[in-house]
Amino acid sequence: MDLRVLAGDPEDPNLGAQVTVSVSGESLDGHAVPFVRVTKEEARRILVGHARTDGERLDVVVRAVWSENGGWHRESWGGGDVSELLRHPAHRIPDGSAKPEIISKAVAEGSRNTVADLRGLRYEMERQVADLLAQRRNTALRLVMAQLVELSIAFSRARDQARDALREVKAPGVVRHCEAMDVELGEEITRLQMLLSSVSTFAVAQEGEAQQRFNMLAAAAAAGLGLPALILSLYGADKYLPFAGDTAWRALAPIAGALTLAAGIILWRMPGRTTVKHYLAALGLIAGLIGVLLVAGLLAPG
Structure with missing residues (x-):
């Protein structure tokens, strides 16, 4: 499909470029740049893949998708319209030999900008854990732990895309954004793993607390049955x-x-x-x- 990409929203006719966009789930050979995006729909999705352009055509590959619906989890990619995800960052893209490199740099920059959205997801998970610790909500602990694992996998896959581009792409602008993605996503993955470790420790403590609570309830039941029998038998x-x-x-x-x-x-x-x-x-x-x-x-x- 023909689209004007990287022209902002609302679209600025002085920005962006008209290209033919194709979306698939198959890997691309050659110099591809990371394509990582978080959709803004009600049930958000994390899209992880890569993209390649020759200046007239932009091929986007979505390798993995995570959906927020029912808690963050991996889902199959059935294809979809990514035009909204290609509006930003808005760039002035002149025609000429530098056009492919500028489009590649802009797509990589958009992926780097998405790291801030991924960081926001990590903040949300930290808030859920804090609410659990303070008993402000009754979310199942197993669900929270599963979401932390899924997000850690998603962040790691996004980091892999940046590292692959560093090995293949030599354009300075692309390299700079991919290096930043590598570092920032590495920090996010470390924090997610630390959070998962903390939640695991809390789960063990919660299990011990639940066992203690059960013992107390058993004692209450024994007292409730034993005391009346003792009083009646004595008197x-x-x-x-x-x-x-x-x-x-x-x-x-x-x-x-x-x-x-x-x-x-x-x-x-x-x-x-x-x-x-x-x-x-x-x-x-x-x-x-x-x-x-x-x-x-x-x-x-x-």
């Missing part, structure tokens, strides 16, 4: 049965008090932040146990 329940008048509260008040004390100690010692939801669950458990005992006492034979 006997026959004189209170069947429940009538004030015998019900005299029989169940000590049991309710013991359960409330046990629940309070467990909630106080429970790891992590204790919320209103935990207190309501404890009250519901106590009320349920007292209700079962009350019903059982009413139904007991006189």
Whole structure:
């Protein structure tokens, strides 16, 4: 398809060049420059590939795509319109022998500029991790870790494109942008790996905390079942049965008090932040146990 590329948005007739653009998923032989872009659509995508031009034709190869839809993940490339991704950076491109080199330099510059967008994605992942640590959101930890791995792979693939261009392309402008991409993406990959290591450590700690919480809940259940049985076995329940008048509260008040004390100690010692939801669950458990005992006492034979 014929497009005017690198003319800005809105398009400036004094900038850019009219070329024939082809998009494929097959590798190009020869001197190709990195083509790395992040789409601006609602479900963003990371496109990683390379491009080559002779001044009249621009061949774009998309080697890998990562989609944000449902969490960052690799998806197959079914082709698509990349015209919006070729509007920037806007360049003045005169006709002549230097035209291919100028277009190549501009495409490489656009890839280098995309590193800032990739850095923004890393910031977003750091915010998700911070929210998890502060318990401000309930995103599954496994999903966050998977996204960190996927982004690390995407950044590494983009860095590989820059390194390949450094081996093949000798144009000074292209080399400068590819060297910057190599360095900046290397830093981003290191930070992502450090973040992944931190999340892995947090996952181990969270697993230990979950086991401790389970043990505390098991202790609460044991206390809830054992204390009433102990009280009734020590003092006997026959004189209170069947429940009538004030015998019900005299029989169940000590049991309710013991359960409330046990629940309070467990909630106080429970790891992590204790919320209103935990207190309501404890009250519901106590009320349920007292209700079962009350019903059982009413139904007991006189």
